[in-house]
Amino acid sequence: MPMHTPLPPTRKDTRADPDFRPHRVVVLALDGVLPFELGIPHRIFGRPRDTRRRYLYEVVTCSIRPPGPVETDADFAIEVAHGPEALATADTVIVPASYELGPVFEEGVLTDELAAALAHIRPGTRLASICTGGYVLAAAGHLDGRPAATHWADAEHFQRIFPRIRVDADVLFIDDGDVLTSAGVAAGIDLCLHMVRRDHGTAVANEVARRTVVPPHRDGGQAQYIQRPVPEPQLATTTAARAWALGRLHEPLQLRDMAEQESMSVRTFTRRFREEVGVSPGQWLTQQRVERARHLLESTDLSVDQVARAAGFGTAQSMRQHLQTALGVTPTAYRRTFRATTAPH
Template sequence: MRRVVVLALEEVIPFELSLASRFLGAAVDADGRPLYSVITCSLDGRPVRTSADYAISVEHDASALAEADIVVIPAARTFTEFIDRSTLPPGVSEALAGLRSDTRIVGICIATFVLAAAGLLDGKTATTHWYHAARFQRAYPQVDVAPDVLFVDTGRVLTSAGAAAGIDLLLHLVRQDHGSAVANHVARRCVVQPQREGGQAQYVERPIPEHADAGTAATRAWALERLHDPLQLVDLARHAGMSRRTFTRRFRAEVGLSPAQWLIQQRLDLARHLLESSDLTIGRIAERTGFGSDVTLRQHLRAAIGVSPGAYRRTFRG
């Protein structure tokens, strides 16, 4: 069982505060035993004001962080004011510096500001809520900001975009730790999508033209039924009734990815599902998912998650 500690700081947003307990707490094994133990702490163990009209009481102080396998920092209303280490509340940097080297750190929404101020994102890629992405990049030019994605996993430090993207990130953690079957079970229990398409670009406020082009959703659904085929951009654009340039522009605006990136993502998702749930050979799975050969499947899977198809199957099968 992995030990998860949620660090609640002043002005914490209640919705984000509840996510780890709700989603990681819903992950169980085949016998119904919890896969994560989730507790909440404050820096000094005292009650913490929320961004709503109430405070919360906790049973632990920051010493609980030393034994954590995963530390989750939910967003708080004041976090965008943290523009360098000196602006962090007393004790935050010390608490994060005392974590074990193998502890994974999850920042939800604008908690990215806390992680950057503590020096945990220097030279790394991260995301944050699109509304604050430009401010974040100005404050932390040493961090490579990816404003169009739902979450970023750099190995030890993981960051999400808005509040709902924190759900996507936590489901990603479950999927990474225990496979897609467990993650899908958590999603069903919590009545959310197991994996959302695209990035946060589709949620950015922008004026909608009065005579906008038709969307690409129907073509995406069509493509999902034909992942085994060697689909090309021209095939997708033809199905949507658009030029390739218009289709690519519309697709990226709606999904946050290029058509090619999206196809690879969908094929990898299907390949991982088949590796977990079927006895098909690696070569047959490569054919079924449109990669064509086991060599190509191996290359893409290793680039995406760092393991071979065989290693993935041994880890998550059954």
């Protein structure tokens, strides 16, 4: 973990360890920032601790000017204690949405003040944005040639202003390694939980989600939140089929079996499922089995073969292929990284 430039303490930890350096998340508050989205990183990253009860993250808020008030889109301002120099201390920088981006939003060009602030960010720092915060990363050139997400209502404009970016208006967030982007508002929660999951495993992320009273993982993408021109009245749902399948992930489930739970034809069920969840039934089953496998690898002593059967993959080879595709690591490597390394609190 890189050493940091000292900053005033942001919270008191009675179990402080002078040799321990938590991952520092610096949140950039711009004028017009949405208070809800500004608070998401503090809520999600402010919770996780390791087995020695040390906070795994330190969250710092800064502005592009010296410490002082920052206007929000509400009827109040917030007092920010750190200036842009804090960006130089970050392991991760998060840019929440703002409604006062000016030329960044209108022309895709950084202001001199914002460009000078972003210049403090060290090479190799992980970057993330929530909603229209992606315009800042895009204007700074960090998204060129990459896939990116933003609020579905701004996706067309975002693509027009930044034609070199591959905009995906259907997903809740995109993880492109060192740069992550999310859709609007509550999708910032999904993004931050994903980052905790990526850093410290599903058990820690799930506990944070439970304490935040949100689902640890939302199915589908933004498509389910876009208003349709002519909504169908009293549309049947696939909720019961999903609940039925979750209790039988270890079994060789067939699409027709799921459709029968809703008394639908396979064709109708598949269409309704995709409308509600945003992915096909087969893709959803694979996602759930990957999550089950992750949990078992972290929390049990089951062998890889046993985990594969319990998660519904059948064979260890099949599970390896799916985890490699979804996570980029083998089951053994995943277990070695996340097995009993952290304790949720």
